[in-house]
Amino acid sequence: MEKQVLDKLFVPYLSKADIHSAIEQMGQKINADYEGKKPLFIAILNGSFMFASDLFKQIEIPAEISFIKLASYKGTKSSGSVVTAIGLESDVFERDVIIVEDIVDTGKTLSEFLPQLMHQQPRSLKVCALLHKKEATKFPITIDYMGFEIPNLFVVGYGLDYNGYGRNIDQIMQIAE
């Protein structure tokens, strides 16, 4: 069934079942890879709230989760915009950190944020993203745990928004062409 979000029409793309089974697999892989460790998940708001919640429920090893927002402001001409993390209360020093992101599009956000986090010397730093628009890559980053590679088309639902709306849709929908 099509759905209207503000002025745009969206069609079903990934069902609840598709999403659930991808997250189950990602969770199992993380459980195995981090056995004997106590990872710290850092979920990037707003978009990742649903994904982070469902992924975290699949985690069976001892783990913590923290939610942050990234705010960008204009830096100097050479550095372009700079992102800062708001709300990171946990100390990442010598922690096994897993970043939880809803979607990696151009890769800009994480390519700015990951080096900043590295300054705080985590023991390890990995990225878990539900969606990746590979064709849209401008700033290549390594995604260690990925749900779906998707075409370069706008999607909403399951936490992802179109101008603030559509986050409550329980599946992922693609813009109708």
Ligand code: IMP
């Ligand atoms: P990047 O910095 O270009 O990788 O963009 C990452 C951010 O852009 C995500 O965290 C989303 O907030 C947003 N974004 C990119 N593509 C979409 C989309 O198709 N739907 C909704 N949000 C998107």
